[in-house]
Amino acid sequence: MMTQTLAILIDAYRDLQARKLFWTVVILNILAMAVFAMFGTNDHALTFLWYEPFGRFLKPVDYKILYSNIVVGIWFTWIATILALVSTAGIFPDLLTSGSIDLYLAKPISHLRLFFTKYLAGLVFVALQVTVFALMSFLVLGLRGGLWEPGLFAAIPLVLVFFSYLFGICALLGVWTRSTVAALLLTLLAWGGIWAVDFVDKQSGRAIAMMNQQHEMQTREIDALDTQIAHEESLFASEGSGNDALAAQHAEHIAQLKQRRERAVTSSDRMIVPGTLATAQKVVYNVKSFVPKTRETLSLLDRVLFKDKDLQQASKPADDTAAEVPTPAPSPRFGPGRGPPGGMSGTSMTLVQAQIDRQRSIWWIIGTSLLFEAACLALAAWHFCTRDF
């Protein structure tokens, strides 16, 4: 059994090597990491190669955020994944080519095992690529950022699981259409759909969280104003009688406070989450439970790389010596995106998004995604085993 499995895996590697894909992707990964490695940080500045052209301080945690946003958020999430899909999309259509599949099926290997071994071959390709990349990341963050993060190696299983969702869809489409191009394009289309659901969920979740946060802040402000008004009125009652000037001063101050309270109440009412938005968010969340959570799966790497205190630290000015130097803007993934209601800062949004992500359980993120993948694979395997060749 191992002989057959190894033979198929080695054959997949030879195929990729023959199409120059394996080493092309390795080289592209190295180049991407080399570009990132041009930037670094020392104890007082963000560096470019050996220079400090930016003249601004970058905290170690911000260097990690930079890595997370650019390398994980852009390279891994999009570019490397598309490269991996391009490399592996042909695995099933090529196998199913007439004249080729007969040779495989006429060997003493079951249809099911052949299917899953081929699937495994696609994942092994990605695992090898990610392992090389994680090792490079570890060295670059250590040497250029002074951050020796063993947690980076969590990227290997996470990226693999993330890719497996898409590869499951690609395998199903490959078996169904027997066309590499169709399988690839339809997988990208499906991925676009997953992204759209996630986008709506993310935006509505953020809006609701921020409105709740604003509402709480306004409520606290109203309470504080009520206390202050009560205090002013008691002072007015005790000190204002007989002293018209002082009484007028107190009355004016109380009126101002009441005006502020009115404004706060109005603002607070605006921050009550509309029922339709809450319902819509719930619907999107439920829909999302049935599709792969690609962004959140990769975001789990952030849970490993960033502790709560890291996020808090990222939201504060660096330190006394660097207080006058602005901190780098938080990332798109952690960061602002579109402006939230109430005009919250990007840093606050960073925290809000991180909090939303962390409220969602690993089971919900990975477990339900794997269930979706299992359904795709079961359907693909069934079709593979029952169709006529």
Next chain:
Amino acid sequence: MSDPDLAIDLKKVTKVYKRRVRALDGIEMHVRRGEVFGLLGPNGAGKSTLVKIIMSVTRPTEAGGHVLGHPVGSKASLAKAGYLPEHCLFPRYLTGRQTLEFFAALSNVGKADRKKQASELLEIVGMTRWADAKVATYSKGMLQRIGVAQALVNNPDLVILDEPTDGVDPAGRREIRDVLLRLKSEGRTVFINSHLLSELEMICDRVAILVAGRVVQQGTLDELTVDRQSFSIEIAASADPTSLLKSALETQLKASFNITVPPKVGQVLPSTALTGALPDGTWLQVKDALLRIGTTDVALVQPVIDALRAAGIVIRRITPVRPSLEDLFMEAVGGVEGSHQAGAAIGARNSGGTRP
């Protein structure tokens, strides 16, 4: 229970594709161990479908019987079976040697045996010189040779070859034929699906003819042609040899002519010939200077020779005649197609489809 003497024992094998296309219709077929068996049939007869079912590439709609002692469709039988599909497509990035080693590994052959087996087979099919060239650079004939070698990598008891000489030059065909005869001499069973009837005739012990998803003929060539064999007597040319022969046979042996000849005979022999029979029922046919006598018994030919000689006819040559595989094939295909056409005509009449 499977018969240990049979490598392939098929019972009621049926395959109905989508849209109710009936590719195979209750196939019954028996291939004995150690024989070379040929499967013939016109395009679309279901030959490749049948081969794919035997090799568990395609699932039958219904199938009984055994292949190498295992139920039809069982993967267990494939461990000792080798298969060359029609138009096989090998990974283009592999060399010939790597191809053989790869498919040997898929057949669970150990690493050391794989290398040894690959080298030996490359030698046997005459591909040693190109063993380390990429398959992508091979000609059609070279691919077929590698394909044949690939079918033998697991040292199989049963070898099934679908058009093994397709695209191979005459020298290559001969080499492949030699390989097949060598396999037979080693006691292996060889099952060939081919259009090249003359080649099958040279090496097959038994054949089956498949037409429209049904086996219409099955057996050894002798068995299939026993009622079609004859003796041919060629006489020296004269002004009107047909009349001369007719007159001699009528006078000396009381033969009668201008009678209906059995359909099988009529299809094997030229339709323009003069046909008749001896009083014992042995059919005769006269065409120019050629007389054919419908018997395989030499003793029955002697009175005819005597009669011709008594009539002063000079005999040039006497030869036993057996229909070729091509004759059998054409007869089987024509017969079935004729009955299909007749059936269609009856159907059309019954449904009122005749022209006014």
